[in-house]
Amino acid sequence: MKSIVVIEDDPITRALLQQTLRRDGWRVLEAEDGEAGLSLVVENRPAAVLCDLHIPRRNGFQVCRMLRAQPELAGTKIIVTTGSRFGNDRLTALAAGADEYLVKPILPADLARVLPNVGADPVANGQVAVPAAPNEPCELKNVGLFKTAFPDDSDLRTTVRFWGVRGSLPTPGPTTVRTGGNTSCVEFRCGDQIIILDAGTGIRALGASLAQEFKGRDLHITILITHTHWDHIQGFPFFGPAYSPTNKLRILGYESAVGGLRTALFEQMETAYFPISLSQMAGRVVFEELEDMKFQIGPVAVQSVFSNHPGICLAYRLTTPGGVVVYMCDHEVYLRQERLTQERAGKPNAAALEFARREDEKLARFIGAADVLICDSQYDESEYPSRLGWGHTCMDDTVALALQAGAKRLCLFHHDPDHDDTKVDSMVERARLLVEESGKTLEVDAAREGQEIVLKAATAKK
Ligand SMILES: [Zn+2]
Ligand SMILES: [Zn+2]
Structure with a gap:
């Protein structure tokens, strides 16, 4: 069966995408943020990923980059879905590894156009680790330098x-x-x-x-x-x-x-x-x-x-x-x-x-x-x-x-x-x-x- 991971923080958009994709025979896995989406992709190795750009815990650009850093996921098609119609965002997303860039609202015809040739999920071949953040990690998190409450x-x-x-x-x-x-x-x-x-x-x-x-x-x-x-x-x-x-x-x-x-x-x-x-x-x-x-x-x-x-x-x-x-x-x-x-x-x-x-x-x-x-x-x-x-x-x-x-x-x-x-x-x-x-x-x-x-x-x- 062909699977797709939908990474989208807006529940209405997510529900609409899920409805359309299920009707088209996809097994749909959903995540509300980048981190959860990355885990789902690694665990399930889907044929495709739909990823919003503006999501918490790793934005969509980063998700693209982190997935493309994994050679084992090369067969997974990444489709960015976004409310941004800025030309530079399209270029940045494609450079980050996205295969397609769809501007919302996403219609069933848009999905049909970008997902026509994807068959079953790629065959598992080798281990895929949870992708590491390509950037320097947040350092000294929660260092507690500052007061957290005021008495009055x-x-x-x-x-x-x-x-x-x-x-x-x-x-x-x-x-x-x-x-x-x-x-x-x-x-x-x-x-x-x-x-x-x-x-x-x-x-x-x-x-x-x-x-x-x-x-x-x-x-x-x-x-x-x-x-x-x-x-x-x-x-x-x-x-x-x-x-x-x-x-x-x-x-x-x-x-x-x-x-x-x-x-x-x-x-x-x-x-x-x-x-x-x-x-x-x-x-x-x-x-x-x-x-x-x-x-x-x-x-x-x-x-x-x-x-x-x-x-x-x-x-x-x-x-x-x-x-x-x-x-x-x-x-x-x-x-x-x-x-x-x-x-x-x-x-x-x-x-x-x-x-x-x-x-x-x-x-x-x-x-x-x-x-x-x-x-x-x-x-x-x-x-x-x-x-x-x-x-x-x-x-x-x-x-x-x-x-x-x-x-x-x-x-x-x-x-x-x-x-x-x-x-x-x-x-x-x-x-x-x-x-x-x-x-x-x-x-x-x-x-x-x-x-x-x-x-x-x-x-x-x-
Ligand atoms: Zn600015
Ligand atoms: Zn400014």
């Missing part, structure tokens, strides 16, 4: 401060002074927990400020990385606290499409690019690659979700006793991307539009009634068409997403390098107009360097 929740002052709000490339100069020219970096504090969201160039000034504040005292910092595109990591080599031997830095994030988190940060400090290597930083820097979509940083509960951006990019939802902050820095709203793609191709596809709408709804549910939503708003309506598929959002859609979610406050973020202060002001004005027209309530402003938002003030100790 009522004293957890929660603040957000922007140190870098620009997307893509730093843009200093007289025309961006009010908004700021540094790339993504947001400081999040809850009690004495310091969490830094992304390490764009804004992290340099943040490092100097922390050194000033903590004169002589040890710093314990968590850096939470959304993805390893350069504008989100390029400031890290200039982060002063990493050079002090008494400071402890814990860097958290997910493996990228092509390699581990540590590898990306390590490589940008190789000799060709930087005079000091990461291993020469005197501070105790530890990396922890995240596997689950929910985790805890001290008193802060964090949830993550894959955003619609080339490669692997996550959005984070941080919940504290003081409120909820969602950081969705790089994201392209699905529906407009799908609609415009169809218009250009002259191929209307109602099922694909419906799929895109549902993906947007999922993200709106993830945001929920966040107190603060920091969200990609890189383009205006006139710019978006020429930047279709670049992984960023038209500001009108950001406002619509925030309204759909029921967020209370929206900070327009990841400003385009071409947008000077006047342009940013005009986008804020339009965003407020859109909110007014909706009849709903939403506070909107542009994220600006130096701006601080207090979610909850500290209460006096009893």
